[in-house]
Amino acid sequence: MSNTPSPTPLAPRRTVVAIAAILALGALAAVLILRSGTPGGSGAEAAHGHGHSEAAGHADGEHHGAAASAHAHDEAHADGEHHEGGGAPAARKSEAGHDEDEGLIAMDAQRMETAGIRLAEAGPATVRSVLQLPGEIRFNEDRTAHVVPRVAGVAESVAANLGQNVKKGQLLAVLSSAAVSEQRSELLAAQKRLSLARTTYAREKQLWEEKVSAEQDYLQARQALGEAEIAVSNAQQKLAATGASAGGAGGLNRFELRAPFDGVVVEKHLAVGEAVQDTTQVFTISDLRSVWAEMRVAAPDLPAVRVGEKATVRATAFDSSATGEVAYVGALIGQDTRTAPARITLPNPDGVWRPGLFVNVELTASSRQAALAVATSAIQRMEGQQAVVFVPVQGGFRARPVRVGRSDAKATEVLEGLQPGQPYVAEGSFVLKAELGKASAEHTH
Incomplete structure (x- = not known):
């Protein structure tokens, strides 16, 4: 009998290596599944199949390389998990700070x-x-005169010019009139x-x-004297x-045409040597210290337009306004208009108010007491026409987004978004709107 030891079976070793x-x-596949955040059903099966394949390969004696590779993968994933776990709180902190500063x-x-x-503070108004x-704007017809000579004649001289300011009784033109000559002659004969x-009577x-x-x-x-x-x-x-x-x-034929009142010569239709009739309009003089603002009022708006009502007139061509009173409202409605x-x-x-100037007339139609209101200048419209108030x-x-109700030039009713006594920006809100738009543009880019 020989004392040589029998060789160790290789089958158990290969099983341990596999x-x-x-x-x-399997550990590597689990790490990959956790990193990707996806369900692990299909990935686990793929990893398991891959493990069987590698196990078959390592069964030929390459278990040391497989074990080293698995150890390297484990260390790499462990290191990756360490870095990722350390970076997540910083990212969350950054996002939270951004949300806090945005807006x-x-x-x-x-x-x-x-x-x-x-x-200012929001409150009732x-x-x-x-x-x-x-x-x-039109001429005040109560202070406008269309000057006619009232006698036929020929212009000998014209003293007034277009656009000239004239005083009451100032000479405008001189006419030579046969009719005036006859009337003066008649007066002299009667005298x-x-x-x-008188002598005869005495x-x-x-x-x-x-x-x-x-x-x-x-x-x-006595009768002759009376006649x-x-x-x-x-x-x-x-x-x-x-x-x-x-x-x-x-x-005897000299006829002097004079100004009926103080005003401005706004029209002139007379020249030296021109023959005129007794109905010819030779001058138009208007006292421009008072003018009319004429408007057309639709039937539904007539109840708000009353004689004596205060109104504000604003020019459309430049920044100017004036306050006046409604002097006349037509009793009839036009069939066409x-x-x-x-x-x-x-x-x-x-x-300032020149005839022919287009204007906008503002009248107060009704009044209402609002429980909560802000200055109209505080309301700004953002993208999407959302009304906001800066607080x-x-x-x-x-x-702060708000829901608004009625509004006029001074106050705007606030239905939602503010509380009574809430401070808000009453003046200069457009500056804040511009700053907010600039910040949004920079964040987008």
Whole structure:
């Protein structure tokens, strides 16, 4: 019998190596599944199949390389998990800080003063419903005269020019008129007859009192005197009706055309040597210290337009406004326009409101007490036409969405989004809107 030891069977060793490889690959597949965050059903099966394949390969004696490879994979994944686990809190912290700062408009007291930002508190206010109507400035027809000569004649001289300011009684033009000459001649003749009638009456009265002449002669003289007085008065009234003076200085046919009141020559249709009729409009003079703002009012808006109602007139061509009163509202509605005319008398001492200028007329249609309101200048519209109000917070301001109701030029009703007494930006909110838009653009890029 020989003492040589029998060789160790290799089958158990190969089984141990295959099991170790399968366990290592299973751990590797589990790590991959955890990193990807996906369900591990199909991945596990793939890893298990791959493990069987490698186990078969290692069964040929390469178990040391498989074990080393599995150990390297385990160390690499362990290291990867360590770094990933360390970086996740930092990422979450960064995202939280970004959410906290997003929408905040940082601004200190100095920048607020420079930007003209003023705070106020939300509270009750009266909100007026304003009716806006288009209109046009026109001459005040009560202070506008269309000057006509009232006698036919020929222009000898024209003293007034277009656009000239004239005073009441100032000479505008001189006409040569045959009609005026005849009337003055008639007046002179009547005055002569009156003088003779007075002399005759005085003589006949004295003779009758002295019992020299009959009473009949005295009565006839008195009647003639009365008729002469009537003839003189009639001639004077004719001259006055034409605007001519009784005196014939410069000629019996001289007719002077004078300004009826203080105003501006806005139209002129007369030149030297031009023949005119008694109905020819030669000048238009208007007192522009008072003008009319005329508008057309639709039937549904007529109840809000009343005589004596205060109205604000705003120019469309430049920044100017004035306050006046409704002086007239038409009693009839036009068949074609289905509107009624109305006008407002405006004082115009500086001549700002020129006839022909288009304007917008604002009238208060109704008033309502709002439980919570802010200044209209505080409301800003963001993208999507969302109404916001800027409120102060720690470190600056934030835009707060609100739901608004009625509004006028001064106050806007707030239905949702603010509480009574809430401070808000009443003036300068457009600056904050611009800053918020700039920050959003930088964040997008």
